[in-house]
Amino acid sequence: MWIQKEILIKPRNRGFHIITREIENQIGELKNISVGTAHIFIKHTSASLTLNENADPDVRVDMESHINKLAPENASHYTHIFEGSDDMPAHIKASLLGNSVTVPITNGGFNLGTWQGVYLGEHRNNGGSRRIVVTINGE
C-alpha cells in the first residue's frame, strides 16, 4: 500500500520545532499500516528535518545556538550573500542536518523511541510555510 501526501506546514520562527503531531494528524491512513516506513521530505534547501529529544525545550534552544556556531552568518568566505546573511548558513545547515527522515511504522503508528520527535529546523529568519511530502509504504 502506498500513500503520498504533500502537506503545507505553518510558518515557524527560526530555530527548531517539533512537528510530529502536525504530520501524523494529516495522515489518518497510518492506522491501517501494520508494518512499513514513512519518508518525510522537505522540499526546501534552507530548512531541515531531523529527529531529536521531544521533552526538554532547552534541547531545541541549544540546537539552534550550536548550529549557528557551526554555520555562522557573515563568514568571510561566503560568496553567496545576495539573499541575506541568514541564507548561506541556512543552506549549510540543511545539508548538515538533512532534508528528510524515514521513520519505521509498526502497528498503525510511527515507531519512534520514547524521547524522539520529528524536528523542523527552520533556518531562515522568515521562511514562511514549508512544503513537506510524506510517502508511506507498507502493508
Next chain:
Amino acid sequence: MWIQKEILIKPRNRGFHIITREIENQIGELKNISVGTAHIFIKHTSASLTLNENADPDVRVDMESHINKLAPENASHYTHIFEGSDDMPAHIKASLLGNSVTVPITNGGFNLGTWQGVYLGEHRNNGGSRRIVVTINGE
C-alpha cells in the same frame, strides 16, 4: 515482502563501532530478498548511525576526536545541562550524523561498498544497550 525486527544491541563505550555483522546476523531472512532496501533506525537521541570505513580502526578513533571538537562538552551556550556534560553534545552529534541509514539489498545481502560498514556512534559515556528497528522491504 516486509520484514521488521526490533533488536537490542549490546552496550558499547563512547565512540564509533562497526555493527554491520551484528545486524545481519539477526535478520536471516535477508538472504531471500533479491532486490530491496533495509532501513536501520536507532530509537535514541544520543546515539547515531552512519556509514564509514570498515578497515582501519584509526578512522573510528579520529571520528570520535573530531566530533568531540564539533560538539564539545561544557560549551558556555548550553542550557540543557542537567543530564551530564556528555548529554547535550550527544544530541547535537545525533542530528549531525543521523539516526538511521538505508542500505540497498541485492541478491540476498547488503549491497555496501568494499570499505563501507555500519557505524554505531555511541555519544553517551554510559549509553547502555541501544534499541534498533530494522525494516526490510523487497522481493
Next chain:
Amino acid sequence: MWIQKEILIKPRNRGFHIITREIENQIGELKNISVGTAHIFIKHTSASLTLNENADPDVRVDMESHINKLAPENASHYTHIFEGSDDMPAHIKASLLGNSVTVPITNGGFNLGTWQGVYLGEHRNNGGSRRIVVTINGE
C-alpha cells in the same frame, strides 16, 4: 515494482556537483512510477550525497569552503594519515553530509522542490569514478 541499477558516475574535481540529471537519465523506468521513492546510495566513504540549491553555483563553492573549515586537513588529532591529507577529512565529511538521499517519486519523476538538486560531494582530490546504487520502489 522494484527497479535497481548500479551506475558509475564520471570523475569530478573535489567539491560539490549537481548530478540530478545524470541519475535521471540512467533510469528511464522512472516515468512508469506514479507514486514511490528513489533511494540514491553512494558506495564510498570519502564522497557524499546531499540535496541543496540548484541555481547559483556560488552555493556549491561556499559549501566546499565551509565543509573544509568543519573538517580541515592536517588537524593535529588525526591518526589516520597514511592515505593523504585529504583522506580523513573526506571520511568526516561523508558522515556529516550522508551517503544517501531518498527522493519521493510522483507522477513519473523526482518530486523535488523548485530549487533542489542532488549534490555529489567529492571529498578526495582524485576520487575517480564513483559507484551509485539507485533503488526505486513504487507503483
